[in-house]
Amino acid sequence: MIQINNVSKTYKGKKGTVTAVQNVSLNIEAGEIFGMIGYSGAGKSTLLRMLNGLESPTSGEVIINGQSISKCSSSQLRKARQKIGMIFQHFNLLWSRTVLENILFPLEIAKVSKKESINRAKELIKLVGLEGRENAYPSELSGGQKQRVGIARALANNPDVLLCDEATSALDPETTDSILSLLTNINKQLGITIILITHEMHVIQKICQRVAVMENGNVVEEGHVVDVFTRP
Ligand code: ADP
Ligand code: ADP
Numbered sequence: 001m002i003q004i005n006n007v008s009k010t011y012k013g014k015k016g017t018v019t020a021v022q023n024v025s026l027n028i029e030a031g032e033i034f035g036m037i038g039y040s041g042a043g044k045s046t047l048l049r050m051l052n053g054l055e056s057p058t059s060g061e062v063i064i065n066g067q068s069i070s071k072c073s074s075s076q077l078r079k080a081r082q083k084i085g086m087i088f089q090h091f092n093l094l095w096s097r098t099v100l101e102n103i104l105f106p107l108e109i110a111k112v113s114k115k116e117s118i119n120r121a122k123e124l125i126k127l128v129g130l131e132g133r134e135n136a137y138p139s140e141l142s143g144g145q146k147q148r149v150g151i152a153r154a155l156a157n158n159p160d161v162l163l164c165d166e167a168t169s170a171l172d173p174e175t176t177d178s179i180l181s182l183l184t185n186i187n188k189q190l191g192i193t194i195i196l197i198t199h200e201m202h203v204i205q206k207i208c209q210r211v212a213v214m215e216n217g218n219v220v221e222e223g224h225v226v227d228v229f230t231r232p
Contacts (some may be wrong), residue, residue, distance in 0.1 A: 001030035001193060002051065002161065006061035007070075010218075011044050020046040022217040025058070030160075033187050033194045035204040038152070039215035044197040046093060047214070048163055051195065052084040053077045073087065085154030085192075089148040089166035091137040099125065099149050100134040106156040124152035128182060144175035151182065155192075162186070164196035180201055180207050205229065 009021040021043040028034045036044050049055040050062055053069045064067045069080060093102050103124055105214060107117035115148040125131055128148040138146055152161055164183070168176040184207050187194050198204060204225055205212050211228050221228055 001065060002026075002028040002195070003061075004028075004047070005061045006049060007062060009043075009045070009050065009055060010058045012188045013224065015028055019217050021057075023052070024217075024219050025060075026212055026219065026222065028193065028195060030157045031187070031191050032183070032210060033196070035208035035211040036195070036197045036200065037204050037211055038066075039199060039201065042214040043218040044214055045165060048165055048193040048197050049197065051163060052086060052133055068216070071184050081223070082106075084155045084160050084161045084163060085159035086165065087147065087150040087154050087167045091138070091143075091170075092201050093146060093149055093153075095138050098137055099130060099141070101154055102149050103152045104158060106153060110157050115207075119148040120154045120156060124155055127154065127155070127186075128152045128211070142175070143171050144178060147171065147175075148182070151179075151186070152231055155186070155190075159192060161193045161195065164194065166198055167196065169198065169200070170191075176203070177206070194214045 004024055004026040007021060007024050008019065011018045011020060024047060035049065038044050045146060046055060050057055051069070057070050061071060064080065069077065096106065100121055103121040106118050107120060125134060127156065129149050130145060130148050133141065133145065138149065168179050171179060180203065183194060186192055208225050210223065211225050212219045213228065
């Protein structure tokens, strides 16, 4: 479903060039929960951002459902992005808008009718367990609740893929577990492919089937979680 073909990304800066991702190739199957783990600076976020076109590869190509994300027009990219949801470590909510309004935002951008949008948002609020909190502002919510809003917003346009960028790194262990359970349910119930990046092994062990280990821009190991983490 997602093919990452020999992708590299270099940044040019004042101190010379930095190779953030180097010759990475991965295939991610529809419906799986795939993890990418590595220390800070390993290239995980850069790779994740190339999956939804927030960054474009210096070389190589990302193909999602047969369509190249790296070599398409901006209108094709905009359309493709609606099928790729993303959640973040610090939630990236709109602080001046309520829970309901945050979830309506991507539907407004996609020009979905008001009535349909509200129905959809209410469905999502139920799915993520935030009933009764529709009119709360993000500042009134706990970290776990904020991430639930982030998840509902990411699912608004019925994406095929959900990208998770250190989605539980700002949460305590108990809340982390509840968010990971929610993500597992979403994967099972809705069949959405999930790709997550993290520096925490227990996150991978809790929900991923396969994992890629990144170091200095390279994938140094890849396989089923049990195999990768139990090898001597
Ligand atoms: P990770 O997500 O694993 O922490 P990143 O993808 O954020 O890794 O970073 C990989 C490398 O690329 C790091 O050396 C980082 O400093 C560099 N890098 C990331 N984004 C940029 C950027 N926009 N400009 C310059 N260098 C960057
Ligand atoms: P917007 O206009 O996008 O709805 P704001 O202008 O209120 O949002 O906030 C802009 C940014 O400031 C937010 O994306 C967030 O990073 C930060 N911010 C605002 N309020 C808070 C808050 N209560 N807690 C943490 N960050 C905040």
